[in-house]
Amino acid sequence: MSEVLDRRRIYIDGAWTESDGAGSIDVVDPSTEQVIAVVAEGAPTDVDRAVAAARAAFPGWSGMSGAERGAHLGKIAALANARVDELAALVSRDMGMPVSLAKPIQIGMPLKNIAAYAALAESYDFDEREIGNTLVVREPIGVVGAITPWNYPLHQVVLKVFAALAAGCTVVLKPTEVAPLVTYALVDIADEAGLPPGVLNVVSGHGPVVGEAIAAHPDVDMVSFTGSTRAGKRVAVVAAETVKKVALELGGKSANVVLDDADLAAAVTDGVAKCFLNSGQTCTALTRMLVPAERMDEAATLAAQVAANYAVGSPSDPGSMLGPLVNAAQQQRVRSYIDTGVAEGARLVLDGRDCGRDTGYFVGPTVFADVAEDMTIAREEIFGPVLSILGYRDEDDAVRIANDSDYGLSGGVWSGDPARAEAVARRLRTGQVHVNGGAFDTDAPFGGYKQSGIGREAGVFGLEEFLEIKSIMR
Numbered sequence: 410m411s412e413v414l415d416r417r418r419i420y421i422d423g424a425w426t427e428s429d430g431a432g433s434i435d436v437v438d439p440s441t442e443q444v445i446a447v448v449a450e451g452a453p454t455d456v457d458r459a460v461a462a463a464r465a466a467f468p469g470w471s472g473m474s475g476a477e478r479g480a481h482l483g484k485i486a487a488l489a490n491a492r493v494d495e496l497a498a499l500v501s502r503d504m505g506m507p508v509s510l511a512k513p514i515q516i517g518m519p520l521k522n523i524a525a526y527a528a529l530a531e532s533y534d535f536d537e538r539e540i541g542n543t544l545v546v547r548e549p550i551g552v553v554g555a556i557t558p559w560n561y562p563l564h565q566v567v568l569k570v571f572a573a574l575a576a577g578c579t580v581v582l583k584p585t586e587v588a589p590l591v592t593y594a595l596v597d598i599a600d601e602a603g604l605p606p607g608v609l610n611v612v613s614g615h616g617p618v619v620g621e622a623i624a625a626h627p628d629v630d631m632v633s634f635t636g637s638t639r640a641g642k643r644v645a646v647v648a649a650e651t652v653k654k655v656a657l658e659l660g661g662k663s664a665n666v667v668l669d670d671a672d673l674a675a676a677v678t679d680g681v682a683k684c685f686l687n688s689g690q691t692c693t694a695l696t697r698m699l700v701p702a703e704r705m706d707e708a709a710t711l712a713a714q715v716a717a718n719y720a721v722g723s724p725s726d727p728g729s730m731l732g733p734l735v736n737a738a739q740q741q742r743v744r745s746y747i748d749t750g751v752a753e754g755a756r757l758v759l760d761g762r763d764c765g766r767d768t769g770y771f772v773g774p775t776v777f778a779d780v781a782e783d784m785t786i787a788r789e790e791i792f793g794p795v796l797s798i799l800g801y802r803d804e805d806d807a808v809r810i811a812n813d814s815d816y817g818l819s820g821g822v823w824s825g826d827p828a829r830a831e832a833v834a835r836r837l838r839t840g841q842v843h844v845n846g847g848a849f850d851t852d853a854p855f856g857g858y859k860q861s862g863i864g865r866e867a868g869v870f871g872l873e874e875f876l877e878i879k880s881i882m883r
Contacts, residue, residue, distance in 0.1 A: 414446035416589075419455055419613060420596050422462035423606025429454040430614065434586045439505040439733040440723050440769040448589055451614030456581065456622040459610035463552045463579040464628050466607025471549045471577035479530035482571060484602040486523040489595065493520070496563070496591060501724040504559055504588035505732040505770075506687055508724055514687070515591070519567035521851050522867065526567075529872050530575035542883050547876040549577030550654060551630030554623035556616070556644065557592075558636045559585035559735055560690040560792075565658075566592050568855070568866040569633045570609065576875035581629065582611045583619045587735055616640060624648045631656070631875065635692075638790075638815075638860050656864035656874050658692070658856055660790045661818030664811035665695035666833060668804065671823035673704065677711040679846040681796060683821065685719055685774060688731045689794040690739070692861075693819035693841070697780075697787060699807050702800030709778035709798055713758045716774035716796065721764045731794055733770040740770040743793030750777050750786040750797070761794060782810050790816070804833065812838045817858030819843070840865075 417433050418425040432450035437443065449455075470478070489496065497512035506515055538545040555569040562585055573580050584592040596611055612619050616636075624632045624647040631654040634644045638659040648655045665683065667676040683695040700708040722729035734740045744762050751757055761773030772793050780787050780797040787797050801807040811820060817839040824830035827845065834842040840857040843849075854870035856862055864874050 413444055414590070416593055417447055417449045419449050419451055419459070420600075420609070420611040421455070421459050422610065423600065428452065428612075434613065434615075436503070436588070436590060437736065438502055439735050442768060442770070445502060446590055448586065448613045451612040451619045453618065453622040455612045455614070456619060456626060459581045459612050460552060460626050460628045462607040462610050463581050466605060467552060467579045470574075470579055470605060470608050473577070475533055475535065475575070476531045478575060478577065479527045481602065481604055482523060482527035482530060482574060485599050485604065486520060486527055488598045488602055489520050489523065492598070493517070496594060499594055500563060500588070500591040501732075503590045504562060504735050505724055507722075507726070507729040507732050509727050509729075511724070515561060515563060518851055519564040522564070522567045523571050525852060525868065526571040526575040526872070529869060533575075533869070533872060535876075544881040544883065546879050546881060547873070548879055550875050550877050551578060552628060553578045553580045553875060554626065554629040554632040555580055555582045556620045556623060556632065556634045556636070557582070557584050559587035560687060560692070562588045563591045563595060565635045566595065568871060569635075572866065572871040573633070573875045574608065576872050578875050579608050580610065581623055582609065583616075583623055584611065584613060586613055586615060589613055620644070621647055625650060627651050629653060633864075633874070634658070641862065656866075657862040658864075658866060659860060659862040660816055661692045661694070661857065661861050662697060662788065662790050662814050662816045663693060663695050663819040663821070663839065664697040664699055664814070664837070665821035666699045666807045666811055666823070666837075667701075667708070668807070668822065668824040668829065668833065669701045670825040670829070672825065673700075673708060674711055675846070676823035677708055678715050680821065681712055681715045681719075683843065684796045685716070685731065685794045688734055688772070689743075690735065690792050695819065695821050695843075696791065696795065696797060697811075698796060698798045699801050699810055700798060702802060705778060705798065705800045709756070709758050709776065712776045712796060712798060716759050716776050719774045719794070721766065721771055721773045731771075731774060734772055734793060735770065737770055739792065740772060743772045743791055743795065746786055746789070746791045746793070747775055747795060750780070750784065753784045753786070755780045755784055755786060755797070782813060788814070808833060808836045815860045818861035
């Protein structure tokens with residue numbers, strides 16, 4: 410058994426310091442079920458200290474030029490890029506994604522975004538517009554509280570923290586307590602790079618304690634949250650007491666519309682990949698595949714054949730495509746949804762409940778066919794490697810089914826006619842759409858409609874979430 414890493418400190422005003430909280434939280438390797446680290450179980454008074462440090466640092470940080478802030482972020486990016494392999498191994502152990510995928514996705518994407526925000530800080534025109542006798546300027550909103558999830562632990566930290574820093578804000582971060590280690594490594598790098606004290610502060614702990622204290626704090630000007638829709642609603646309620654700005658990136662139940670003129674094999678193959686990424690623990694996962702009703706059997710057979718090749722295994726195994734789910738509760742949740750799908754009458758084409766592994770929180774690739782649109786597995790976010798295939802009558806029916814959801818985060822459209830695919834994409838009530846397998850663009854605005862959230866992350870739109878607009882009339 411390897412040594413347990415002790416990270417029972419929080420980061421305030423440029424130094425790792427003792428938490429006021431008396432407890433600690435175990436961090437568990439989901440593939441071995443062994444404790445690999447302990448972190449502090451933070452207290453509301455820790456949040457008070459962190460917010461005070463961020464408030465004190467705000468005038469100096471916001472008073473810098475964008476180029477000066479960009480130079481600080483660039484140093485962090487350079488140091489982090491020199492440690493990609495180390496960071497990939499850490500996040501793989503922390504939350505279970507196979508290391509061969511974790512390197513480009515869990516580490517590569519966020520490091521690209523750090524560099525992008527360093528460049529944006531330098532190039533963005535904060536005084537870009539004049540209207541009549543008025544100069545319209547954009548200014549940092551102030552102290553930002555950031556609350557981030559476990560499924561893409563570094564990426565979600567970067568989208569919030571580095572956008573806020575580029576804008577001139579200071580930050581109090583509560584990282585996930587489930588998979589926090591890669592975030593701690595990034596904070597170590599920021600400290601080594603000489604980020605000024607108080608600009609970034611980190612308090613670990615549980616959401617109902619530390620997260621609520623951040624959302625409620627009167628000296629926090631904005632809170633940015635990524636997680637479940639249920640928890641996001643709570644953040645919004647708590648934040649409303651002090652009328653602070655709220656940005657929310659929440660759940661999804663995204664539809665992949667395969668039109669009747671599409672290359673079915675290509676569409677199904679890509680659709681399975683976009684459903685199973687990160688063992689299905691992805692808010693944008695295309696978990697509802699919509700196919701012409703008369704081609705249901707063909708699509709189901711193809712999906713099962715493709716999914717069966719997704720090897721379940723240890724994150725350290727180069728051949729693994731599906732690592733474990735993040736913890737025992739998530740494993741039980743996903744298995745329960747599969748049970749529900751069977752009980753409600755969906756046809757289970759590939760069953761991943763028992764994937765032959767006695768240790769670790771694994772669920773294998775799972776495919777349902779003949780899923781009705783009112784079934785639980787067609788309406789609720791499962792967050793596991795479970796694909797639901799639904800049939801539709803015609804194009805209008807497909808659009809109706811796709812939009813018949815509480816969520817609107819992502820989607821897909823496949824057609825042999827790119828113009829037709831784009832026309833259907835425009836009809837989907839969702840924040841992003843992949844047309845004919847279009848790749849994820851890290852610079853594009855990211856966020857959702859309906860109960861998938863409020864606001865956008867990434868690129869210039871993500872930067873502007875952290876800016877206020879001021880009119881100076883001359």
